[in-house]
Amino acid sequence: MAFAKLTTKKATALTPQVVTIIVDDSGSMEGQKAQDATKGVQDVVITIQAGNQGSSGSRFLVSIAKFGNATIPLVEVVRPESISLNQLSFSGDSGGTEMADALDWAVRAVQKGMTECRRVPGFVEEGAPTPLVLFFSDGANTGRDIATPAQELRGVRFGGGSIDVVAVGIGMDQNSFPVMQQIASKPELAVNIDPAQLAAFLADVGATVMKGEDIKKMVENY
Amino acid sequence: MATIGKFQLGAPRDSDNFLQLFAIVLDELEKQKLQGSLFADIPPALLLCWGENNEPTLADLQLGLEPVAPQGNWPIELQNNWPRAVKNGFQQALSAALTAAPSFRIESGRLICRLLAFVAQTYRPDNEEFSRRNRQIGRSQLAAARAILNKERSNSPEGPKQSLLLQPLHTSAAKHILSSPDNKAVLEEYLSTPALRLWQASHSGPTFAQKGENQDATYALTCDDAIAFALADGISTSYGARFAAKTVAFNFCKAASCYMAVPNDIETTIRKSVQSAQDWLNSVLLHLLDDPTAPEWNDVAGQSFIARDVALRLLDNTRTRQHHHWGPSLATTLIAGIARPFNHGWEVGFLHIGDGVVERWVENGSVIPLISMDNSQSEIDACISPSLDRLASHVGDFHQFSLHSTDLLLVSSDGLTRGHESTVTKKLSEIGTLQRGVYDHKSLRASRMLNKACEYADRLYETDRLSLFADNLSLIIIEPNLKTK
Numbered sequence: 111m112a113f114a115k116l117t118t119k120k121a122t123a124l125t126p127q128v129v130t131i132i133v134d135d136s137g138s139m140e141g142q143k144a145q146d147a148t149k150g151v152q153d154v155v156i157t158i159q160a161g162n163q164g165s166s167g168s169r170f171l172v173s174i175a176k177f178g179n180a181t182i183p184l185v186e187v188v189r190p191e192s193i194s195l196n197q198l199s200f201s202g203d204s205g206g207t208e209m210a211d212a213l214d215w216a217v218r219a220v221q222k223g224m225t226e227c228r229r230v231p232g233f234v235e236e237g238a239p240t241p242l243v244l245f246f247s248d249g250a251n252t253g254r255d256i257a258t259p260a261q262e263l264r265g266v267r268f269g270g271g272s273i274d275v276v277a278v279g280i281g282m283d284q285n286s287f288p289v290m291q292q293i294a295s296k297p298e299l300a301v302n303i304d305p306a307q308l309a310a311f312l313a314d315v316g317a318t319v320m321k322g323e324d325i326k327k328m329v330e331n332y
Numbered sequence: 333m334a335t336i337g338k339f340q341l342g343a344p345r346d347s348d349n350f351l352q353l354f355a356i357v358l359d360e361l362e363k364q365k366l367q368g369s370l371f372a373d374i375p376p377a378l379l380l381c382w383g384e385n386n387e388p389t390l391a392d393l394q395l396g397l398e399p400v401a402p403q404g405n406w407p408i409e410l411q412n413n414w415p416r417a418v419k420n421g422f423q424q425a426l427s428a429a430l431t432a433a434p435s436f437r438i439e440s441g442r443l444i445c446r447l448l449a450f451v452a453q454t455y456r457p458d459n460e461e462f463s464r465r466n467r468q469i470g471r472s473q474l475a476a477a478r479a480i481l482n483k484e485r486s487n488s489p490e491g492p493k494q495s496l497l498l499q500p501l502h503t504s505a506a507k508h509i510l511s512s513p514d515n516k517a518v519l520e521e522y523l524s525t526p527a528l529r530l531w532q533a534s535h536s537g538p539t540f541a542q543k544g545e546n547q548d549a550t551y552a553l554t555c556d557d558a559i560a561f562a563l564a565d566g567i568s569t570s571y572g573a574r575f576a577a578k579t580v581a582f583n584f585c586k587a588a589s590c591y592m593a594v595p596n597d598i599e600t601t602i603r604k605s606v607q608s609a610q611d612w613l614n615s616v617l618l619h620l621l622d623d624p625t626a627p628e629w630n631d632v633a634g635q636s637f638i639a640r641d642v643a644l645r646l647l648d649n650t651r652t653r654q655h656h657h658w659g660p661s662l663a664t665t666l667i668a669g670i671a672r673p674f675n676h677g678w679e680v681g682f683l684h685i686g687d688g689v690v691e692r693w694v695e696n697g698s699v700i701p702l703i704s705m706d707n708s709q710s711e712i713d714a715c716i717s718p719s720l721d722r723l724a725s726h727v728g729d730f731h732q733f734s735l736h737s738t739d740l741l742l743v744s745s746d747g748l749t750r751g752h753e754s755t756v757t758k759k760l761s762e763i764g765t766l767q768r769g770v771y772d773h774k775s776l777r778a779s780r781m782l783n784k785a786c787e788y789a790d791r792l793y794e795t796d797r798l799s800l801f802a803d804n805l806s807l808i809i810i811e812p813n814l815k816t817k
Contacts, residue, residue, distance in 0.1 A: 123542040156642055163636050166544035176440055191637035231541070232797070317657035320569070331731025 120322030123167030124230060125180055125238035128159065128187075129319060133200055133213050134247035134280070140202030143248060143305050147200040148310030154229030155198060157316030158190040168261050170319075171226055173219035177212035178204020187223045198285035208253035213293065216243055219264050224268060239322060241266070241273040244315060245293055248279065248305070250286035260293045274299065274325050281305040299325070335657050339380060341466050349436040354479035355470040356436075358454065360428040361421050369457065370421040373413065374458070382407050383445025390433075393441055395770035396426050413787050436477075471590040475608055482611050485604050521778055527557040527673040529813045533778035536808040537747055538789040541802040543779065547574040547664075548745045548806035551581035553589045560588035560605070560671035562690060565745040566716055570663035571631040571646045576613060577664040579650040580716055583609040584668045585740040598615045598670055599730050606668055606683055610716055610724035610752065613662050617718035621647055630664070650718055655782050663717035666728070667703070667743055671810050678735040678812050685728035686714045687746045691757045692766065695738035699755045702731055705746060740768065741810040747803030748785070763788045778807050 119128035131154070133147050151174065153161075162169050168189040175183045181206070184197050190228060220241050227233055243263065266273045277290035279302035287302050294300035303311050318328045361370065382388065388405045394403035400416035410417055417423060421623075429444050438444065452461060454466040490610065523530045536546040547566030552559055562581035566573025587608035591601045620629060624644055633643065650661040668692060669682025682690065690703040716724050735741060740757075748756045760766035764789075765781040782805050789800040 125417065153655060153657075156645060159638055159642055160646060161569045163638065164547055164566075165542055166546060167542045189637075191639070194639065195641060232793075261378075298725060313655065315363065315656050320657070329704065 112210040112309070113307070116267050119124075119225055121161075121169040121239050121319070124232055125164040125234065126167070126169050126230065127228050127239040127319065128160055128173075128220055128227060128241035130173045130216055130219050130241070130243045131175075132180075132181075132216055132245045133174070133176050134249070135182075135200050135202060135204040136207040136209060136247075136249060136252075137205060138163050138207070138249045139200065139280075143308065144200045146305070146308040147246065147280075147312075148198060150309040151198050151200070153191060153194050153309070154312050154316040154319075155195065157313075158319055159193070161188045161320040164259050167230065168184040171223045172222060173216075174198065175215055175219070176200055176204060176213065177208060177318065179206050180204070180318050181208070181212045181215045183215060183219070186219055187226055196240055206252040207247060207249050208248065208257045208282055209251040209289065209293075210254045210257055210259050212245070213256055213259035216245070217259065217266065220263070222274060225264075235269040238269060240271070241268055242319065242325060243273065245275065245277045245290075246280060246308075247277075247305040248282055249291070250283065251289050256289060256292060261287045264294070264295045276301070276325060276329060278303060280312065296326070297323055301329050305330050307332065336789040338545060339376060339449070339453065340462075341453075341469055346446075347505065348473075348476075348490070349438060349449065350443060351469060351473045351482060353432055353435070353436040353438050354404055354450055354466075355473035355477045356427050356453060356481070357428045358430045358467070358470040359474055361425050361451065364727065367464075369455065371425075371452040371455040372416070372420045374410070374417060374420070374422055374452050376452040378407055378612060379411055379445050379449035379452055380778070383442040388441040389445070390430065390439070391712055393426065393444055397430070398512075419423060422448070427582060431480065435481055453706065464693040466594055472593045473545065474590045475587055475604065478608065482615060488609070495735055501544060520565055523552050523554055524813060525554050525557045525559060527678065527813055528559050528671050530559050530561060530671075531778040531809045532561070532807065533782050534710035534745075535779065535782035535786060535804065537804045538786045538793065538801055540790055540799070543546050543804050546804050547577055548804040549574075549577040549581045550749070550806050551578075552808070553585040555592040558592055558670055559810070560585040560592065560668075560670050561743070561808050561810065562668040563743050563808050564664045564665065564666045564668075564685070564690060565804065565806065566720055567659065567663040567686075567748075570659055570715075570717070571636060571638060571643055571661040572634070573664060575616075575632045575633040576662040578719065579616070580609045581614065581668055582666075583612045584666070588670055590667075592670065592672075596734060598672075602668060602670060602681055602683050602730070603726075606666065606685075606716065606724050606728070609668075610719070611714070613718045614720060617651060617662060618645060618761075623773045651720065660715070660717035660719075664713040665745075666716050668708070671741070674734075677737070679732065679733040680735050680741060680810070681729040681730065682743075683730050685716050687722075689742075689744045689746070689749055689756050690731070691742045691744075691755055692733075692735075693740040693742060693757045694736070697768075698759045700735070704755070705749055735810075736810060737812050737814060740810065742766075743808040743810075744805040745804065747801055747805040750802050751789075751798060760785065778809060784809060 158170050170190050172190050173186045175181050184194050256258050272295055275295040276299045277293040279287050279290050282302050291300040314328050364580035392405045400409045444520050454463050528550050532550040532552055534548045534550050537543045549564045552561040562584040564581040566577035584605050586607035591604050638735050646661045651656050665686025667684050667688045671680045687705050694701040742757050744756045752759050765784045792800050794799045
């Protein structure tokens, strides 16, 4: 996979990055997709855990949730190494696809993460990597309209700019996909991937975050 | 009847296999760092005569591995002084010999007794000539002996469990390194031979850089007039990086000091020694994967908070690469070399794997960078790590040059290149921590230099928010010893 050149905004103990992952665990995810999501998210976490070694401060602050009828936070604004892989399990048994609640949670998690970053002594927001939100779903929204929470998430400001929200459809029906374009912070950050690519996509996310590369360039490869 | 008068280790009487087993036993015994005089009151003649005149079977010898005094075909002198024999290393040597003997096709009790007699001869307090000679033979045979054990181990269908001797190979050496207290490190900071002097130190770095642990390591050993030196910088995102750096630096120097005892060109000696260090890392990897509850896991983990199940996956991925986004565990960069007198002058050879800096500070004050690096780059393009299908001796770039009497050689990790555009030598001179012509081992302490550099960097960060030396820091300084040259 080709990657863009390094940016200067790499996650460090002085400039940690907020990473938030939200995964659809509704009934339609049951089976292979849920298994791939489990494996993929675990791999991302291992990648970030490995990358967080060798520093007394944390280079990343991670939040992960799954959603169906309700949003279930698995971890919220924690150092990567405090995450147990056993916590990261998706089975596609959480009912419907209530996206709005999940986006509300994402807004809170990102803001909480940013607050933690700003507490780091010597933290310079302009020098820190942009907070990253990854939103995964394979089906149409079954709950209330997402326009307001999506706008609120896209509107979170950091370092004088907006945050990166990547909305990933997992083999999504083309008629349902526009909702992901509403969620993404830029049009090019909405992507509909083949379900078979889910694990590889997540692996690339981990590598991109670790290297401080441009997430947009990575998404373009899908 | 055996005679002690001509009792001398070596060919043609003693085969290569015998000498290699002797090297293993001596090495194992010395690594255990037993208290007291080794083999005290066990005369070589007692053991030699036992083997020649009343040969024990291997089963007889196995009785000596028990805590109680052996009976039967054992010399009465040993039976009566058994607690003392155990305390003085005899039982440990016997255990090492019996465990490793099959790998070297040594199958007779007579030969084991002969071998133990040579061990006793080596530790005789009044016999320096034999002691030095035996140790030299042991050093020259050790790398080959280890290679045989490692090969046998890798061919074994049962893997590491079958090769009991390999466990001490990596565990006890690791403990030796990791348990070294800081004050001991300071004491060993200066080394000298009649031809060369070396200062070394490592530091976790400026406080503002928030380096949780020092993943750099330096090590050096003398061998006659020469010095083997190594500076390793553990890859911070690699599990077990600190352990890897310390043990690779240590094992390189240890192997190099053995290989230097036999004639070889300097590059071959260095590459073989690097390979030896990697072989050791391989054995660590296999041991940890084989036993997820082994106590050595704690040594390897250092201050890493990574859970054991994740660590196992990272190590497994190091053995068999499936996730290419996960870097290898136990990975470190390495600058490892040998400095020695040569043709009425001095020569230095070193292998460079990954990053780091090597500079020559010559008499007219100019600095010649032999290895430099982009100080803004944090990506590592090469490292030494466990690999079962790649030879470390085949990687890295080799450098060789003459060192002049007024030269000063500086080796450093990448930390000292961070935050400035100058050479490390110039920068350290500029901030007043490095000066020419004032070096004696009393006034110069490499650790003091690094402390000062860190204090300077912390002040700079506090006043101007400038990040100087923002990493672990390590330094080796070598210069010809002009007192005798």
